[in-house]
Amino acid sequence: MTEKEPMWPDEMDAAERVRHVALTRTEARNAGWIAEEADVSRDTAVKYLNRMVDQGDLKKLETGDGTSYRPDTVTQFLKEVRQLAESHTLDELTQEAQRHRGRNRLVERDVRRRIAPSPAPEHRR
Incomplete structure (x- = not known):
């Protein structure tokens, strides 16, 4: 029997x-899959996944195949906004937003x- 090399840092x-x-997935996954990836038992995964659902970090999806979990996109977005607000000044954020607006207009x-219809050629009789 071979022993699996741990892929997680000891700490x-x-x-x-x-x-x-759970938070780095782009699609919903079941507790068994998450448990295997996290190198924990399924019961341990379910305990922490349900805690994350209660905290608003995950959405719990009931399907014909069972329960799956996916990141709550609103919560993730708000956390990213908060991180930006805490790590940048209002002036820095305003300048960056203005740069993006200019790029978006271009x-x-x-x-x-590119998608505008070309004028129809005139037909001569």
């Missing part, structure tokens, strides 16, 4: 591993030009 406990696996003009 990461079971809760941190489950949290990391892209929008380019897209409109």
Whole structure:
């Protein structure tokens, strides 16, 4: 019997591993899959996943195949906004937003030009 090499840092406990696996998925996954990825038992995964659902970090989906979990996109978005607000000044954020608006206008003009219908050629009789 071969022993599996641990892929997690020693300082990461079971809760941190489950949290990391659950929050870095782009599609819903069941507790068994998350448990295997996090190197914990299914029961341990369910305990931490349900805690994350209660905290608003995950959404719990009941399907014909059972229960799956996926990150709550609103909560993730708000956490990212908070991190930006805490790590940048209002002036920095305003300047960055203005740069993005300018870029978006250029892209929008380019897209409109590319998809705008060409004028129909005039037919001569």
